[in-house]
Structures are given as C-alpha cells and as structure tokens.
Amino acid sequence: MGVFVSTDDPGPAGHEQVAFCQDRQSGLKAIIGIYSTALGPALGGTRFYPYASEEAALADVLDLSRGMAYKNALAGLDLGGGKAVIWGDPDQVKSEALLRAYGRFVQSLGGRYYTACDVGTYVADMDVIARETRYVTGRSVEHGGAGDSSVLTAWGVFQGMRAAAEHVWGSPGLRGRRVGVAGLGKVGRHLTGHLVDDGAEVVATDVDPRALEWARTNHPGVALVADTAALVAADIDVYAPCALGGALNDDTVPALRARVVAGAANNQLAHPGIEKLLADRGILYAPDYVVNAGGVIQVADEIEGFNFDRAKLRATRIFDTTRQILRLADEEGVPPAVAADRLAERRMADVGRLRAIHLG
Numbered sequence: 001m002g003v004f005v006s007t008d009d010p011g012p013a014g015h016e017q018v019a020f021c022q023d024r025q026s027g028l029k030a031i032i033g034i035y036s037t038a039l040g041p042a043l044g045g046t047r048f049y050p051y052a053s054e055e056a057a058l059a060d061v062l063d064l065s066r067g068m069a070y071k072n073a074l075a076g077l078d079l080g081g082g083k084a085v086i087w088g089d090p091d092q093v094k095s096e097a098l099l100r101a102y103g104r105f106v107q108s109l110g111g112r113y114y115t116a117c118d119v120g121t122y123v124a125d126m127d128v129i130a131r132e133t134r135y136v137t138g139r140s141v142e143h144g145g146a147g148d149s150s151v152l153t154a155w156g157v158f159q160g161m162r163a164a165a166e167h168v169w170g171s172p173g174l175r176g177r178r179v180g181v182a183g184l185g186k187v188g189r190h191l192t193g194h195l196v197d198d199g200a201e202v203v204a205t206d207v208d209p210r211a212l213e214w215a216r217t218n219h220p221g222v223a224l225v226a227d228t229a230a231l232v233a234a235d236i237d238v239y240a241p242c243a244l245g246g247a248l249n250d251d252t253v254p255a256l257r258a259r260v261v262a263g264a265a266n267n268q269l270a271h272p273g274i275e276k277l278l279a280d281r282g283i284l285y286a287p288d289y290v291v292n293a294g295g296v297i298q299v300a301d302e303i304e305g306f307n308f309d310r311a312k313l314r315a316t317r318i319f320d321t322t323r324q325i326l327r328l329a330d331e332e333g334v335p336p337a338v339a340a341d342r343l344a345e346r347r348m349a350d351v352g353r354l355r356a357i358h359l360g
C-alpha cells in the first residue's frame with residue numbers, strides 16, 4: 001500500500017511522517033502516523049489491536065492520524081494530528097518490555113508526537129510508557145496525568161448538544177427535551193448526569209446489564225429501552241450515540257425521529273453520503289469529532305501541567321465551536337460535517353502558515 005501522496009494529487013497534503021517500529025524480543029510491532037504538525041506536535045492515542053494484516057494496521061493509523069489533526073485543530077489546541085497502532089492482541093503480548101520499547105520509539109521522535117490512550121491501552125499503560133518518554137499524556141493522576149478523559153468528553157458532548165439545540169429550537173436549554181443515549185459506558189453515564197441536571201428526559205439503552213443496573217440505581221427517572229433500534233424509533237428530540245462507530249447508517253437514519261444528533265461515539269457516519277441523508281431528513285448532525293473533543297482537551301492539558309478548571313473551560317468552548325460550524329454550514333449550504341472539515345483546514349492553513357514568519 002502506498003503511503004505517499006503523488007505531487008499531482010489535488011487533495012490535502014497527505015501524511016508528514018509514518019514510522020514503523022519493531023522490537024523482536026518483546027514482540028513490539030508499531031506504526032506511528034503523523035498527519036500534520038502545522039499547529040504543533042502531533043497528539044493522538046495508541047490503539048493496541050490484533051489487526052488481520054500489516055496493511056490493515058497501516059490503513060487504520062493513516063485514517064486515525066488524519067482525523068486527529070482535524071479534531072485537535074477544531075478543539076483550539078496548538079497541536080497537530082497523529083496516532084499510533086500496536087499490531088497484536090493486547091491480552092497475549094502486552095508486557096512491560098513491549099510498552100517500554102514502544103515508549104523509546106515515541107521518545108526517538110523528539111517530541112514530534114505525543115501519545116495517549118485509545119482502544120486497548122489504558123492509563124496504567126501510559127504510566128509504563130512514561131518511564132521511557134516525556135511525550136505521553138493520559139497518565140494517572142498520581143503521575144501528573146489528567147485521569148479519566150470521559151469526564152470532559154461528556155461535558156463537551158453536552159455543550160455541543162446545547163449549541164445544536166439552540167440552532168434548531170432557538171434556546172440551548174434541554175429542559176423538557178427527550179434525549180436518547182445509546183451506550184451507558186464511561187461517557188454515557190457522565191452525559192446522563194448532565195442531562196438530568198439540566199432537566200432533560202433521558203431514554204437510554206445498553207447491551208451490558210451492569211450499565212442498565214447503574215441507571216436504575218443512580219437515575220431511576222431514566223427510561224430504559226431494549227436496544228438501539230427501539231431507541232432510534234422512540235419519540236426522542238435528540239439522539240446521542242455513545243457506544244460504537246457507524247451508529248448513523250442506512251437502517252438507523254431513515255428510522256430516526258430525533259431532530260438533533262450529538263453524541264460521543266467516534267466515526268458515527270457509517271459511510272460518505274450519510275450526512276446528506278441526515279440533512280435531507282431535516283436532522284441536524286453535530287459532527288462527532290467536534291463534540292467529543294473534550295477528552296483530547298483533557299489529556300492535552302497535561303502537557304502544560306494538568307489543571308482541571310482550565311481544561312474544563314476549554315471543553316466548554318465546544319459550545320461556541322459547534323455553533324460556529326452550524327452557522328457556517330447554513331451560510332455555505334453544506335452539511336455540518338463538511339463545514340467542520342473546512343473550518344479545521346482553514347485553521348491549519350491560517351495558523352500553520354505563521355511559522356513562515358522569521359523570528360530572528
């Protein structure tokens with residue numbers, strides 16, 4: 001599979017750097033992808049996953065690192081976009097030596113890439129990686145880290161949802177609105193708390209009985225439905241996908257009764273064209289990577305020395321960014337997902353260009 005974009009490619013610049021890292025003794029096989037450092041060092045998590053092939057691992061890291069450049073740009077961070085994958089089954093091969101070997105490769109990039117948690121890697125792993133590199137976030141509080149990033153992810157989703165509500169109904173308040181939360185995991189639980197506090201009626205579902213039990217115990221007013229199909233078809237005003245990717249697809253969008261979609265799950269649009277289907281049905285989609293940026297805002301704050309209040313303030317601004325994107329989408333006559341991409345590209349170009357000013 002080719003990595004380089006040919007010089008006559010009219011699209012975005014392509015990836016700056018892709019580093020293949022191997023340590024045979026520990027079994028480490030990792031790929032670090034840096035899409036852009038136009039705004040600063042690249043930040044993005046490390047996914048530890050048993051890919052079917054090296055090509056699949058490479059395709060994922062290229063895709064994910066590009067996505068992080070857009071997410072970090074719209075989060076207002078002075079950070080570029082990167083991501084890493086470790087190819088293997090974490091349950092079989094994860095070890096101190098493997099993680100530390102990986103940490104040394106991250107260090108070898110000299111600060112061009114900061115890592116963090118992703119699928120298959122956890123706060124405790126970041127603490128191990130931090131024994132070999134300074135360029136790691138998502139560490140435990142005891143090690144100067146930001147802790148569980150779902151706290152500000154949920155706060156940011158709530159802010160993005162309020163901005164979308166304002167766009168559709170003229171007021172950001174969610175009191176009396178019915179909000180469907182699909183997935184009562186780490187983010188879904190915090191989000192449910194914010195919604196209940198704001199006076200919204202929450203309808204929720206989860207495949208895990210423990211998550212349902214959590215809802216019954218902590219929020220007895222939350223209505224529980226059998227599955228996401230029932231939630232999508234329910235009489236809800238807002239749909240918040242907080243479980244897996246691909247939540248908005250050819251089955252769910254035609255059945256959806258909500259006017260607004262705003263949720264934490266990554267890659268909610270199952271394929272290109274779904275954003276158009278949503279727009280045609282009059283459903284306002286607050287782009288996932290805009291509203292779920294609270295997590296990266298939380299871990300990025302570690303680079304300055306973690307301060308929760310500062311990070312929360314930044315995550316609160318997701319309200320303004322979402323509002324700006326929805327207005328731009330109207331002005332330019334494009335779906336919000338397209339407007340978000342344009343705004344991110346604009347910031348990367350406008351602010352990234354400033355490096356050309358010689359500082360003497």
Ligand SMILES: NC(=O)c1ccc[n+]([C@@H]2O[C@H](COP(=O)([O-])OP(=O)(O)OC[C@H]3O[C@@H](n4cnc5c(N)ncnc54)[C@H](O)[C@@H]3O)[C@@H](O)[C@H]2O)c1
Nearest residue numbers: 149150153183184185186187206207208243264265266295
């Ligand atoms: N945690 C973060 O900081 C963060 C940041 C950005 C994006 N996200 C994304 O948000 C989503 C939720 O993240 P999380 O940290 O809460 O994960 P989590 O694993 O804690 O929670 C996911 C929940 O979804 C449930 N679920 C899985 N399949 C389901 C289905 N088919 N129907 C209903 N429920 C289902 C699971 O049982 C679990 O309770 C993920 O897509 C994640 O990538 C998370």
